[in-house]
Amino acid sequence: MSTLTNGAKMLLECLARExxxxxxxxxxxxxxxxxxxxxxxxxxxxxxxHEENACFAAEGYARATGKVGxxxxxxxxxxxxxxxxxxxxxxxxxxxxxxxxxxxxxxIGSDAFQEADTFGITRSCTKHNYMVKKLEDLARVxxxxxxxxxxxxxxxxxxxxxxxxxxxQGHYTPVTSIHLPGYKVFTEGHTGQIRRAAQMxxxxxxxxxxxxxxxxxxxxxxxxxxxxxxxxxxxxxTLMGLGGLPSNHPNFVSMPGMHGSYAxxxxxxxxxxxxxxxxxxxxxxxxxxxxxxPHAKVIHVDIDPAEIGKIRTADVPIVGDVKRVLGRLNKxxxxxxxxxxxxxRAAARRAWWSQMRAWKAEHPLAPxxxxxEIKPQHLMMEIDRLSGGEAIVCSDVGQHQMWAAQFxxxxxxxxxxxxxxxxAMGFGLPSAIGAQxxxxxxxxxxxxxxxxxxxxxxxxxxxxGYGLPVKIVVMNNGYLGMVRQWQELFYNNRLSSVELDSFPxxxxxxxxxxxxxxxxxxxxxxxxxxxxxxxxxxxxxxxVKVSPCENVYPMVPAGGAINEMVMGPPQPVAVPE
Amino acid sequence: xxxxxxxxxxxxxxxxxxxxxxxxxxGYNIESLxxxxxxxxxxxxxxIVVDVDAxxxxxxxxxxxxxxxxxxxxxxxxxxxxxxxxxxVRVRTVQESRTAVLKEAEIFAARVVDSSVEGFALEATGxxxxxxxxxxxxxxxxxxxxxxxxxxxxxxEGKKLKLQPPVLTEAR
Numbered sequence: 001m002s003t004l005t006n007g008a009k010m011l012l013e014c015l016a017r018e019x020x021x022x023x024x025x026x027x028x029x030x031x032x033x034x035x036x037x038x039x040x041x042x043x044x045x046x047x048x049x050h051e052e053n054a055c056f057a058a059e060g061y062a063r064a065t066g067k068v069g070x071x072x073x074x075x076x077x078x079x080x081x082x083x084x085x086x087x088x089x090x091x092x093x094x095x096x097x098x099x100x101x102x103x104x105x106x107x108i109g110s111d112a113f114q115e116a117d118t119f120g121i122t123r124s125c126t127k128h129n130y131m132v133k134k135l136e137d138l139a140r141v142x143x144x145x146x147x148x149x150x151x152x153x154x155x156x157x158x159x160x161x162x163x164x165x166x167x168x169q170g171h172y173t174p175v176t177s178i179h180l181p182g183y184k185v186f187t188e189g190h191t192g193q194i195r196r197a198a199q200m201x202x203x204x205x206x207x208x209x210x211x212x213x214x215x216x217x218x219x220x221x222x223x224x225x226x227x228x229x230x231x232x233x234x235x236x237x238t239l240m241g242l243g244g245l246p247s248n249h250p251n252f253v254s255m256p257g258m259h260g261s262y263a264x265x266x267x268x269x270x271x272x273x274x275x276x277x278x279x280x281x282x283x284x285x286x287x288x289x290x291x292x293x294p295h296a297k298v299i300h301v302d303i304d305p306a307e308i309g310k311i312r313t314a315d316v317p318i319v320g321d322v323k324r325v326l327g328r329l330n331k332x333x334x335x336x337x338x339x340x341x342x343x344x345r346a347a348a349r350r351a352w353w354s355q356m357r358a359w360k361a362e363h364p365l366a367p368x369x370x371x372x373e374i375k376p377q378h379l380m381m382e383i384d385r386l387s388g389g390e391a392i393v394c395s396d397v398g399q400h401q402m403w404a405a406q407f408x409x410x411x412x413x414x415x416x417x418x419x420x421x422x423x424a425m426g427f428g429l430p431s432a433i434g435a436q437x438x439x440x441x442x443x444x445x446x447x448x449x450x451x452x453x454x455x456x457x458x459x460x461x462x463x464x465g466y467g468l469p470v471k472i473v474v475m476n477n478g479y480l481g482m483v484r485q486w487q488e489l490f491y492n493n494r495l496s497s498v499e500l501d502s503f504p505x506x507x508x509x510x511x512x513x514x515x516x517x518x519x520x521x522x523x524x525x526x527x528x529x530x531x532x533x534x535x536x537x538x539x540x541x542x543x544v545k546v547s548p549c550e551n552v553y554p555m556v557p558a559g560g561a562i563n564e565m566v567m568g569p570p571q572p573v574a575v576p577e
Numbered sequence: 578x579x580x581x582x583x584x585x586x587x588x589x590x591x592x593x594x595x596x597x598x599x600x601x602x603x604g605y606n607i608e609s610l611x612x613x614x615x616x617x618x619x620x621x622x623x624x625i626v627v628d629v630d631a632x633x634x635x636x637x638x639x640x641x642x643x644x645x646x647x648x649x650x651x652x653x654x655x656x657x658x659x660x661x662x663x664x665x666v667r668v669r670t671v672q673e674s675r676t677a678v679l680k681e682a683e684i685f686a687a688r689v690v691d692s693s694v695e696g697f698a699l700e701a702t703g704x705x706x707x708x709x710x711x712x713x714x715x716x717x718x719x720x721x722x723x724x725x726x727x728x729x730x731x732x733x734e735g736k737k738l739k740l741q742p743p744v745l746t747e748a749r
């Protein structure tokens with residue numbers, strides 16, 4: 001049943017069998033045999049303009065679909081350029097398979113042209129990596145790579161392939177079983193612990209649900225919603241978990257943490273039980289750990305045993321797939337709940353909800369607008385209005401990311417795409433390219449700052465080349481805004497290397513690439529300009545000049561407790577000339 | 578206190594790098610490391626002695642167990658286990674001391690593996706503290722050179738190793 005073929009064709013056969021319909025890459029010397037095979041293969045290769053963006057685009061594709069994203073680079077500089085994207089996928093648990101070419105086996109270790117120790121370099125930025133030394137191993141390794149990337153806690157897997165392996169002739173034999181004796185995936189969750197969790201939830205007077213990226217990764221939004229409604233507890237979702245519970249759900253209390261809402265942070269600090277679902281108690285969420293949720297017991301569900309107890313000790317640890325665990329927990333809770341809560345506890349729960357509502361009312365995430373200039377929050381509100389909770393928003397990193405997370409609503413998972421753990425600038429546009437390839441008919445925003453945008457300008461060429469209708473919205477405040485904010489607040493406003501002057505004229509820039517661009521700076525232009533961008537059948541570059549020195553609030557200063565938020569601008573400080 | 582970790586790993590290129598990488602990434606210094614094949618030639622057994630903060634030991638073990646090539650990582654620091662190390666000592670000594678050196682070697686149950694006019698090469702095994710003493714004693718007889726193997730350890734608990742069964746795939 002097998003026919004004689006070469007390594008390059010075999011690799012494509014493996015990708016096809018894994019259901020890959022497109023992948024992102026950049027060719028080079030040692031991947032020539034592979035690109036020759038791509039020439040007449042049905043799988044679509046998307047030529048990006050920088051390998052880092054190939055990995056970001058693969059991530060965007062993976063984040064938007066839940067499927068494994070694939071990227072490809074040549075040896076040496078091609079492979080080293082992938083590193084930021086791999087770390088990003090590692091931090092946010094995104095399934096990515098990266099394929100890299102390597103110099104011919106005989107030359108490995110000889111400082112050959114474009115040689116780099118890709119296997120060594122990517123050891124710590126992948127979930128697992130391989131170097132394929134002979135053709136017989138290729139198919140097995142590639143299928144293992146897909147299996148490892150997608151199963152358990154997802155992550156990036158890199159396969160390094162020397163040129164001679166691409167060229168070697170051999171027979172493809174389908175791989176029917178994957179044998180990884182040391183690779184442990186825990187999915188079910190411990191029955192006794194699930195019962196204990198249900199009991200603890202049942203007994204809690206002030207429960208709070210803290211849901212994260214694990215909900216998205218496990219496709220567990222349905223189970224989460226059922227759980228939230230059954231427990232009827234206030235629910236915060238992390239930056240990575242936005243959309244896990246629809247933003248318009250009555251139990252949704254926005255994001256906690258450094259730039260979280262007042263209600264979310266006060267809720268965290270005052271609850272008597274945290275039900276942590278697919279989260280890792282990131283330092284941007286917990287603030288000063290010693291002061292974090294001091295009264296709370298913790299139920300922690302995660303598929304990665306190493307996350308349990310890493311930061312905060314769990315009273316009830318449950319290692320498992322959050323989808324399956326929640327499914328079972330919901331059943332146990334349904335049985336427990338039949339009799340109804342005892343009156344005293346029901347009263348306590350009502351009091352807890354009124355307290356949450358009071359906090360929400362006290363400091364809502366209120367839009368800031370002005371008659372004379374565009375406030376960044378205003379921009380996010382307008383994008384939210386156009387999206388209606390349905391558009392895919394791919395964000396870059398910085399102030400705009402935080403405002404977007406605060407103000408743009410998401411009715412479902414896989415709509416909010418951002419670099420959470422690594423905070424990699426330059427992520428927004430390439431990830432939007434990946435997301436748009438995954439969903440050609442969906443409205444996709446690349447929401448970027450003027451800093452991150454300038455890191456990814458080369459990809460405008462990709463956007464145009466493939467006719468992608470990505471709406472690029474630059475929140476342009478003329479600064480590296482988040483760094484400027486910290487310099488203002490904590491470094492006596494000594495603004496050091498944060499001014500981004502000489503930003504290009506976007507009309508000319510987009511025009512040079514052959515599509516439409518526009519700059520606006522008046523608040524009354526905002527709604528119509530965004531509408532025009534969305535109406536445009538092709539790509540659009542909208543440069544929105546916003547008030548330059550707006551800061552993101554609430555803010556928990558580094559090292560602070562999350563209930564010690566700074567709610568607004570401090571007393572005016574003297575700005576040096 | 579030093580942590581003693583025993584690992585059963587797949588005998589594959591890069592496996593060692595992944596394990597030591599977890600430690601170096603966290604700034605931990607490895608005191609000793611031994612690795613050799615097991616009865617099954619596809620597996621290696623590794624003993625690592627490393628200075629890890631007591632609160633982080635469990636995390637290090639968990640991270641090691643997550644590695645695809647690691648079948649099992651266990652903390653033997655406080656578990657019932659036998660720990661042994663070997664040392665090779667070359668001692669140069671004057672004629673008059675040769676008998677005394679041999680007597681001392683006997684006390685430490687060391688074997689003579691080479692003898693020459695200049696002195697002896699001795700081989701001793703034991704727990705690391707005992708070897709420290711042996712080395713001190715030998716040093717008192719003259720110029721010495723030593724090579725230590727690092728600790729090897731075996732757990733005395735009959736913990737059954739759980740291997741993951743193959744996963745069937747849909748005709749990939």
